Amino acid sequence: MKLEELLASSEHLPSIPKVIALLLNELSRDEPDLRKITQMINTDPVLTTRLLRLANSAQFQLANKISSVSEALALLGLRQVHSLATAAAVAGAFKGIQGMDMNAFWRYSLNVARLSRSLAGLAKQNQAAAFTAGLIHATGELVMRLALSAEMTAMDATVPPLGLKRASAERKLLGYSFAQVGAGFSREWQFPQPIVDALEHQDAPFDNDVYEPLAGVLHLAVWRSRAREDRLEEQRLIYYFPDRVALALKLDRDMVFGEDPLEWSSQADVDVML
Incomplete structure (x- = not known):
């Protein structure tokens, strides 16, 4: 499709x-x-x-x-x-989405939102917009799983739905990823342009003709949260750290990693919601 x-x-x-x-x-x-x-x-x-x-x-x-x-x-x-x-x-009397653990999805989305807000504060960007972008950044994945269930389920065998390489795997198969789907709907619904740009370029912030700092903030928050979902060890975290994106925001690795202890959503957070 x-x-x-x-x-x-x-x-x-x-x-x-x-x-x-x-x-x-x-x-x-x-x-x-x-x-x-x-x-x-x-x-x-x-x-x-x-x-x-x-x-x-x-x-x-x-x-x-x-x-x-x-x-x-x-x-x-x-x-x-x-x-x-x-x-x-x-x-929406609860509707399951094939192949997606919705508890994990909601917890993960809240993690990205909270980290986006914290990193935006460090980078002197709009924290409210960053939280919103982080919270809704992966809703395109839900749309894709409903409309393209066979393709998404087949992909799950090699790349987890919330894994680090999910966006690139979707682009390779379909020519677009959940990022472009979410941005497409946000553009149609006339969301603020910085949020649209952040959603669309969250996996490659420098692909945009005009660099949007909010896309860099979101990229770091998504990378860190998905690395946690993938359970990356410390050495691999250091190796794969997106230095170029952090540098553009005047952030270093310690600043990004330093947001972890207070920001991660716990299972208790999700239990309260369900």
Whole structure:
């Protein structure tokens, strides 16, 4: 399937069931806690994507694009959020995705989001946009697994879904990867251009005509998180460290690795959501 055909599809991706349930419960209170609502949405890549899609839609005609959940909530209000959450509950009564451990996917996505935010702070980039890009960066993989299940399942035998070499394996087989799929949808939904560029060039930040620092931040966070999924030993981490990307952001290896201890999502984080 060509990339254009895939982007024309309308696959319904699953949100995290417990997040939707807790969110609807909080929204039903007489005085919903906006901080809790923001935190809940910020754990769910699919719900975050839906919220940003609505906030950046043509109906609002904004001069500046919305790049974070908190900005979207300020624009939309809780009634719109309730509608989105209800739609997610109805359409997404949990739907499994063949070959993808969704617990692992949600944990991994949260890892990338948190690391992206921390690294963006060190690199003096927009931390809210970095967190958003990190959280939604792999939703294209879910779309591909729904639309191209046979191809993706066959690939799993040699390259794990969350492995370091997944993007390059997909490009070799299909001519594009989850990065281009996610960026294609984000462009169509009028997300902020830095986020679109970061998603599209996350695996090769210097391929863009104009280097987007957020793509470099995302590249480092994705590399570090996928290296952890692959259980790379310390010597291999050092050997494969993307020095060129880090140098462009004025970061060194110790700064990138130093974000690990406080940033990794634990299984407890995932258990709370499920």
